[in-house]
Structures are given as structure tokens and as C-alpha cells.
Amino acid sequence: MDFDYDLFVIGGGSGGVRAARIAAAEGKAKVALAEESRMGGTCVIRGCVPKKLMVFASEYPGLVDEAAAYGWEASAGAFDWPRFRGHLATELDRLEQVYRRNLERAGVTIFDQRATLADPHTVRLADGTARTAKHILIAAGGRPVRPSMPNAHLGMVSDDIFAMPSLPKSILIVGGGYIACEFACILNGLGVEVTQYYRGAQILRGFDDEARGLIAEMMRAQGIDLHLGTNLVEMAPAEGHPERQPTEFDAAMGMPASDSDAAGHAAPAAPRGAPSGPIWVKATNGSERVFDAVLFATGRAPNTPGLGLEDLGVRLGRNGQVVVDAYSQSSVPSIFAVGDVTDRINLTPVAIREGHAFADTIFGGRKTAVDHDLVPSAVFTQPELGTIGLTEEQAREAHRIEVYCTSFRPMRTAFIDRPERVLFKLIVEADTRRVLGCHIVAPGAGELIQMIGVAVKMGATKEDLDRTVAVHPTISEELVTMRTPVRTA
Missing domain, CATH: 3.30.390.30 (FAD/NAD-linked reductase, C-terminal dimerisation domain)
Incomplete structure (x- = not known):
């Protein structure tokens, strides 16, 4: 059977791009890649890169305080979020173009639209056209998820942080994993009043107990109001709440829409980059407070819904991840998967290794399994x-x-x-x-x-x-x- 491509990659993140480039440039394969959002994926556009730049920005007030204590005449003025955000957008645009040029230089055909699977060798694009491929690689990544509770759409997720038109004066962060703790430190450093709720006994579950205990102490010492054994039980728009005065953040965000329709169904999620505020919340400890914004950092899920995988017999795990073997092959021989969509180790360098190993195995004549042991x-x-x-x-x-x-x-x-x-x-x-x-x-x-x-x-x-x-x-x-x-x- 003649195919349109040797390889069709669904997803333009780090793993998918690496696989496509290596297969096309070194494996001499005819390769296509479809990406429905922005080239670069979560890491470049909505994760590692913009987050790390925010980390840098948030550290400067502490450095200024240290300089003054060492004898320098130094003081920090107000942080100009719109200026930073504009510079950040320019940098992300640049990086996205780097990813795109590298693909084009390798000879990869790019489709800037959503792709789903029609059969084990056919990909259907959003414009209705279909393309066939001998091998299909799923590299669709993951997404942040909101908890299943009324009015959860009022809260932001990590994707929304980078598009805020202004910084809130106060924020509640719900969660205790690394994303929650990183953004708690970042926003605290940028001058936001940060409160954090985590239902567990200690933050950073899965990391060493002594290490996470020290980090919790240091976060509190920096002024983060961290509450352990605490979760959110209710939230609602706080418009007109007597304890809350309007802020610039309210004007920038706009007041939240009704939380349900006439039938009582939850309203759809707020548009990305447009979180709602102010928000009234009630916690399991009985406290009731109002925040400018709420950030849910309560987990991520693989981007498998709607791809058509289950209809083709591709085995999915409990969290929706594509189950693969040591060589990233799924239960359907022509379909492979790498990166966060497999929920193995959800780190960008791991996805890159997996994508490269896949290309080496299928197109390079070198059967290569990724070593997932001892990953720093x-x-x-x-x-x-x-x-x-x-x-x-x-x-x-x-x-x-x-x-x-x-x-x-x-x-x-x-x-x-x-x-x-x-x-x-x-x-x-x-x-x-x-x-x-x-x-x-x-x-x-x-x-x-x-x-x-x-x-x-x-x-x-x-x-x-x-x-x-x-x-x-x-x-x-x-x-x-x-x-x-x-x-x-």
C-alpha cells in the first residue's frame, strides 16, 4: 500500500518535533506534523520557558534586599507586569518560529490544525481532508485540569497565568504539587498576596520528606500563607461582597458570568487568559475569604480525548494515557506515542529522548529504548x-x-x-x-x-x-x- 507519508506526527511539542526532525533529516523519511495550537507545545508556550522567565523576574526583589543589607543603596520599585508580559510574548513568538524553521529545514510538512485518527494509517485534519501514513506518532502532550466542583470555571489553570492582563492583588492557589508551589513562590516574589491550600499533610508529595518539609518552611518564611490539610469546598462570584473593594484587576478581568444555566448545568470554562474575579471561597477548615483570583494546580491529564484512539483499539490507561512498550509502540502496531500523552515521566527532556529513540528505532535502523531510570x-x-x-x-x-x-x-x-x-x-x-x-x-x-x-x-x-x-x-x-x-x- 502506498502512503502519503512515512510518518505523521500529531502534536508540535518537544517530543513530536524531535521525532519528526530526526525521522525526516536522518532517517530520510517523508514526514508530516499537525499542531492545533502553537508550535513548541506546553514547555515552550505554556510551561517551562515562560515559567522560568517568571522565576527570574520574581527573584529580583530578594536580590535588591540582599544588596541593601550588604551596603548598597538599592531599592525595588513596582513590578511592571504588562511590560514583562509583552517582552515574554515576543520571546515566545521567537522560539515558536525557531521550532517551525527547524521542522521546515528538515523537510517536514506542517499542518496548523487539529488532527484525529480515522483508522490505524489515516489521519483526518480539521479541514476535512485525510492523510495516510505508514506510522502515526501521538505526541499531543497533556493539559491542566480543574476539579469537579460547582463554579470551578471561575478559577484559572496554569495555562492562564501567562496571559493575565494585570497581576491580582491576592490569589488562592489550590494544590501542593510542583506547579502549585512554583507559582506560589513566583507570584509571591512579584508582590501578590499568596494563599495556598493543599489537602495533604505536606506539599510536594513524592519528593523526599525532609526536602519538602524545608521548602514548606521557607515558603512560609517568605510570606506565603500555606495551609496543609485544607481544601476548597465552595466558590462563587463575590460581586458586591461587603469585605471586598474593587481593584484594577477586577476591571481588567471583568466580572464573572452566571455560574449556571437555567437547567443548572455548570457554565463553560472562562476563556484562556481571562480569569474571573473577585471570588468568594470556603475551605474545609471553615474559613471564608475573597480573593482576586484562584489558581487550580490540581493535576494534569493526557490530551487523548477526541483523538479517536479508543475506536481503533488503542489501549488507554486509567488516566487516559496511551499505554506503550519500551519502544513507544501502542497496542495498535502502526501507532506510537511519546511524551506526556504516555504519562511515563512528564518532563520535556524525557519527551525529547523518547521522540529521538522512536525515530532511531523506526527510521534509523537502531532499536533504541529510553532509559527512564535515574532521571534528574x-x-x-x-x-x-x-x-x-x-x-x-x-x-x-x-x-x-x-x-x-x-x-x-x-x-x-x-x-x-x-x-x-x-x-x-x-x-x-x-x-x-x-x-x-x-x-x-x-x-x-x-x-x-x-x-x-x-x-x-x-x-x-x-x-x-x-x-x-x-x-x-x-x-x-x-x-x-x-x-x-x-x-x-
């Missing part, structure tokens, strides 16, 4: 968390371990009597001496974990680290100077 990652809170490998809690379930840990006030901020602390922690297998995990809470932890991640991935032992001469004076020297375990298990 970072949480861009303030301070940051860098992590690789097992947490202490995970390691003690399967290994006999030694735990090396230290926490202290770093020289830079101790000198000006600031309360910030850092933490360095190594999880070591007692018998083999191999480092099973490393967890760092410190400024620049994301940079540090990349370096130590190389050693951990190579199988470094505690003695390998001990033989390394420390760089002094640095906070990272603690990684090679901890001699005595604080506990064993």
Missing part, C-alpha cells in the same frame, strides 16, 4: 529543589541504607542574618556503597543536580564522592564532605 529533575521553588534517584522513604523499603544529610545557613545570607537554609542529602546503599539518591534544597539546586546526576547515573559510590576534593567556599562542597551518616535503615 528540579522544582523551581525558592529555594529550588534538585533531585535524582530514590527518596529516603522509597529506598528504605527495598534496601539497607545509610543517610547522609546536612542543613545549614549558607554564608551569603547568614552574613546578613537572613533565615534561609539549604539542605544536602545522600541516600547510600549500605552493602554496595552506591549512591541511590541525592536531594538538594538550595539556590541553584537545578544546576547542581545536573552535575551530581552524571555521577549518580554512572553508579558513583559514597567513597567516589569522598575522594573528590571540595571547592571552598561553596555550599555544594557539602556533597563531598559529609563523612558520618545521620541514620541507617
